[in-house]
Amino acid sequence: MARPRTTPRTVDHPDLTQVDLQQVMEALVDPVRRMVVSQLAGKGEDMSCGTFEVPVSTSTLTHHFNVLREAGVIRQYYVGVTKFNTLRTGELEERFPGLLPAVVAACAEEVDPGTA
Amino acid sequence: MARPRTTPRTVDHPDLTQVDLQQVMEALVDPVRRMVVSQLAGKGEDMSCGTFEVPVSTSTLTHHFNVLREAGVIRQYYVGVTKFNTLRTGELEERFPGLLPAVVAACAEEVDPGTA
DNA sequence: CCCTTACTTCGATGTGGGTCGTATTATGGG
DNA sequence: CCCATAATACGACCCACATCGAAGTAAGGG
Numbered sequence: 184m185a186r187p188r189t190t191p192r193t194v195d196h197p198d199l200t201q202v203d204l205q206q207v208m209e210a211l212v213d214p215v216r217r218m219v220v221s222q223l224a225g226k227g228e229d230m231s232c233g234t235f236e237v238p239v240s241t242s243t244l245t246h247h248f249n250v251l252r253e254a255g256v257i258r259q260y261y262v263g264v265t266k267f268n269t270l271r272t273g274e275l276e277e278r279f280p281g282l283l284p285a286v287v288a289a290c291a292e293e294v295d296p297g298t299a
Numbered sequence: 300m301a302r303p304r305t306t307p308r309t310v311d312h313p314d315l316t317q318v319d320l321q322q323v324m325e326a327l328v329d330p331v332r333r334m335v336v337s338q339l340a341g342k343g344e345d346m347s348c349g350t351f352e353v354p355v356s357t358s359t360l361t362h363h364f365n366v367l368r369e370a371g372v373i374r375q376y377y378v379g380v381t382k383f384n385t386l387r388t389g390e391l392e393e394r395f396p397g398l399l400p401a402v403v404a405a406c407a408e409e410v411d412p413g414t415a
Numbered sequence: 416c417c418c419t420t421a422c423t424t425c426g427a428t429g430t431g432g433g434t435c436g437t438a439t440t441a442t443g444g445g
Numbered sequence: 446c447c448c449a450t451a452a453t454a455c456g457a458c459c460c461a462c463a464t465c466g467a468a469g470t471a472a473g474g475g
Contacts, residue, residue, distance in 0.1 A: 192471075204405045205330055212328040213463080214321055233421065243464055245423055264421050264472045281401035289320045289395045308441075329433080349451065359434055361453055366432095380442040380451050 192261045199278040202255040207279060210254035211286055215239055216247045220256060221290040229267040308377045315394040318371040323395060326370035327402055331355055332363045336372060337406040345383040
């Protein structure tokens, strides 16, 4: 019986009760991180880290994902060598009602003023 | 007939159409500025600059008022030597629906978790 | 096994912004 | 007129953070 070569890579996520507004605001104030959130919300499905359209290097992008994850905005999980990202929409809504939708809507409106 | 000694002091305010999300987010990400916004929203009436409870010097507070005003979050006007502040609630709601209420609610919830 | 793919880690860098103290200006009262 | 009050302007300081490139690690395919 083959023992697993390595432990499957896991990712830690904070409970939303232990995330405060300051953290979320700091996560959402960066334009690149808002792009990530906006693209996740727009796509409606999980996206791998490499598929985001952002004007920064991959190492910088890794940093942004960390910030978003630690602020409880996104959830991440590995599938093989690829890391996927989801918005923690429902949990965030419970913790900070209306906040994420308002920001996402404002992002969308800036990208395409007609759509809103 | 006494001519006015000086022109009455006026304050410039941006039109909300020329304020972008980045500016508003940057304005609201600072905890001191959120205290200002929160106290304004909680009080329900205009407040003079000196009546806010914030843990910074008056010169720093002046800076925060400037940032909030330039981001279109507050409106300021002089009455004699005193400067008053109002939230531009309605205009902001039109520009970024739901954003200010969500932030204000989150602030209030942090200060007093029971009230929400 | 090696190689590629996908992402991370680390260290260095630069800059923006929050902070303060001091000096200054504006208004109103005595 | 002079002074007190309210707030601003200015300059300096400091630190957090976004950014990058280069090197590292982990999974999977041939």
